Amino acid sequence: MSTPYTLNQYPWWKYLLIGLVMLWGLIFALPNLFGEDPAVQISGARANIAIDAAFQNRVAALIDAEKLPHKRLELEEGRLLIRFPDTEVQLKAADILKDQLGRDYIVALNLASSAPGFLRAMGLNPMYLGLDLRGGVHFLMQVDMDATIKQIEDSYVDEVRVQLRTEKVQYSSVGRPASGGVQVEFKDAAERDKAAAVLRKNLPSLEQTALDPLGLKLSLREPEIKEKRDFALQQNITTLRNRVNELGVAEPIIQQQGSDRIVVQLPGVQDTARAKEILGATATLEFRLADEENDWNQAATTGRAPLNSRLYKDREGRPVLLQKRVMLTGDSIVDASSGIEQQNGSPAVYVTLDGKGAKRMEDATKDNIGKRMGVVFIENKTETKRVDGELKKTAYTVEEVINVAVIRDRLGRRFQITGLDSTREARDLALLLRAGALASPIEIIEERTVGPSAGKENIAQGFRAAAISLLVIAVFMTLRYKNFGLIATAALAANVVLLIAALSMLQATLTLPGIAGIVLTMGMAVDANVLIYERIREELRNGNSPQAAIHAGFDRAFDTILDSNLTTLIAAIMLFGFGTGPIKGFAVTLSIGILTSMFTAVTGSRALVNLIYGGRKLQKLTV
C-alpha cells in the first residue's frame, strides 16, 4: 500500500465532474419546485380558427365580465392559456367559456407549470404526473378483430359471387362457414377447376384449398389479415382522436397497445360518463349530389339553403350545398383504402360497394357525369347535461362534408376518389369512410378513474411519506455513523435530486407506486454507504491507519455493492417488461434510483469523504 498521505484524494477533474453532474441535476429538478396552476386551455376546433391577440382580448373581456379572478393569459402557438388561483374558479371559467365560445373552440382543463418562462424555453419541465396523481381517466379499449375479419370475408363472399357470375361459372352456393374464410360448392369438378382458375386470376390475394367432394375454400393470407387488422386499429385511433379533441382535454394520450388495443388517457377529465358517451358515438355516411344551381357562399351568408338542398360545412368550415336526396348510405360500402393512382401517381382512395349499392350508384351517376358529389360524415352523439338540477340526456348529430369530388364516369362497384392534396389526406379520407361504414366494434375493457381531489391527496401523501422517510433515515444514519452518517445523508439527498432530474428529463410518468419506488430506493441506497462504513470500521479494528481504512473500505465494498445493485436491477427490469401502467412507474423509479444511487453513494460520498478527510494526517477516525 502506498503512503496514506496521497490516499483519498481525487484529481480536480473528478470533483469538477461530480459538481457538473449535480449542477445538471439541480437545473433539471428545478421546475418541480414551482408547482402547477389550474388553467384553462383554448384551442381552435379546426385549423382555420385563429387564436390571436384579438381572440385573447375577447376571452379576457369574457372573464372580466364574470369577475373571475385569474393570474394571467398566455398566448402560445395555436392556444390560449388562462391561469387561475384555484380549481373552483377554473371549473367555473371553463363552463362559461365553453358556453360562450361554442363548438368552434376546444376548451380544456389543464395543469400548467408555474415555472418561469425561461425554464420552459430551455425545455425544462417538471415531472410528468400519472393519472393517479393528477386525476383523470384511463381507458383500455379493445377492437373486435374477429368482427373486422368477418366483415372483410363477407365482402369477399359478395365479390366471389359476382366474379363467378360474370365468368359464367356454375356453382351451387357461396358462403362464409363458421370456421371463417369463404366456401364455394360446385355441382361438378370441371366447374370447380374453372372457378379456381377465374378466382386465381381475379382475386389473387386469396389462398385456395380444394375441399372434398366438390368444394373450394378461399382464405385470406396472413399479410392481408395483418394489414386489415392494422388498418382497423389505425382507423379507430383516428376516430378516437377526433372525438377526444371535442372532449376538451389538454394533453390526451391515445396510443396503440399490443396488436388490437388502444389506450386512451384523459388527464383532468372528471365527467367520465360524458367521456364514454363521446368516445362511444356511432357514425354513418351519406353520398349526396352537389347542388350545382345555387351559389354556395351566398347560401352560407344568408344561412338559408335553397329548396331541395341542404347546407353543410366541410372540415375547413367552408360552406357546401348538397341535394336533399341521398344517393347512397355508408351501409353499401364494403371497403375503402388509400393508395397511389397508377396513371399519374397522385394519391387516391379506392371504394368498393356491395351489389345493391353498386346498382344504385350506377343509376345515380350515369346521368350526372361532370357534376359533383359530396360525402357527409354523420356522428350520432348523446350528451348528458344538468338542466334545472336534473340530469338530461340529449341526442344530437354532427354532420360534416369530408369530400367533394367531380363524377368523371359512371361509377360502379369499384371507384376511386382522386384530386386529393396528399397521401395523408387520402389516408384520412379512407379512414373516415371506413369509420362511417365499417367501424370495427370497440369495447372498453379497463377503466381507471381518479378524481382530481383524490389525485391531489395521493401526491401530497406520497411526497410527505418520501420527505419523512428521508428524515428518518438521516437521523438513523447520523446516530450510528456520526459525521459519516451526515455524508451518507448528503449522498441520499443528492440521489433524490438526480432521480427527480432524470424523471423530469425523460418525462417518464410518475405514479403513486413510482413514489413508493422512490421511498424504497432511499432505504436501499443507504445500503451502499452502510457496506462502505462497516468495512471502514472493520479495517480500523484490524489496526489499519484511518486513511488506509477509508481507502480499503471504499475499495473492497465496491464489488459487493455492484453485485447487490445489479440483482435488484434485474428484478426492476423484469417488472418494467411485464408490468403495465402504474407498475411500470414503480419499475422506472426503482431502476433509475438504483443507477443514481450507485453514483451518489459511491462516487459522491467518496468525494465528500476525500474533501473532508483526504490529504491530511488523521490520528483518529470516528465512523
Added chain:
Amino acid sequence: MGRFSLYNTNIDFLRWRQLAMIWSVTVLLIAVGSLLIRGMSLGLDFTGGTVIEVQYPQPVEIPKVRETLARAGFGDAQTQHFGTARDVLIRIPPREQGNAATLSNDVLHALQGAEGGAGATLARAEFVGPQVGQELVEQGGLAALGALAGILLYVMFRFEWRLAVGTIAATVHDVIFTVGWFSLFQIEFDLTVLAAVLAVIGYSVNDTVVVLDRIRENFRKRRKGSAMEIMNASINETLSRTIMTSVATLLSVIVLYFLGGVVMHGFSIAMIVGILVGTYSSIYIASATALYLGVSREDLLPRAKETADDRP
C-alpha cells in the same frame, strides 16, 4: 440509540441450522397449505370487476349505502368504509350482462340521487374486464419467474453453483412466505403488491449476495477452519451491515405504511414482511443450503489458470 455493539460477535448461527430448517419447512408448509386451502384474496386487477370509491361531504352509514345500491339493482355490491367514515368503497363483481363500462357512472348516479348523497363525489373508479385480469395474472407470474431466472443466471455466473442454489432457495422461500402471509391473513393481493413481491425478490437477493460475497472472500483468505466455521464468521462479520440496512429499509417502508395512504398499505405490508424474512433467509436458508450441498474451500478458490491470465 447509542452505540450498540455488533462487533466481534461470535454467534454460532449455523449450529441451529437444523432447527431453522425445521422452522422454515414448517412455515412454508403452512404458507403453501393456506394457498391451497384458503387461496388468495385477489384484488380487482386480477379478478376483474368494478371498484368505486365515493367521498361524501359528511360521514355516511354503510347500511344506508347498501340499501340505496340494492334498490338501484346492485345487490351484489360489497360496501365498506375506506380510510374515514366519509369515504365508501364499493366493489361489484364481474357481470355477464350489461355494459360493465358504464357501471361506475350508474352507481354514482344512484348514490347521488339518494337522500344525503347530493354532495357525493367520485374519488376513484376502476373497471377491469375479465380478459384483462387473466392477462395480468399471466404477466405477473411471468415477471416473477423472469426475475428469478435472471437473478439465478447472474448468481451462477458470479458465484459457485452451490451458493447460487442457496440464493435461489432463500429467494423462493421469501416469495412463498410473503405470498403465504397474504393468503393466511386474507389481505388483498393486487398489482402494487405484486410489484412489492418483485422488489422483495430484488431485496432478498441483494441481502444474500452480501453475505455470500463475504463467505467467498473468507474462504479464499483463511487457511484454517472448517466450512462451517468460515461461514459462521462471515455471517458475524456482515451482521451489523445486515441489521443496519434492514432497519433503514424497514424504516422507510414503515413510514410509507403510515403516511402513504390506504392505497399503499398492501405494498408496505408485503415489503415489511419481505424484508424481515429476507434478512432471516440470507443467514439461514442461503448459507445453510450451501453447507448442506457440501461447499468447500476448493470450490471457491479461483482456478489457477484464470488467476494467471488475470495478471496484468
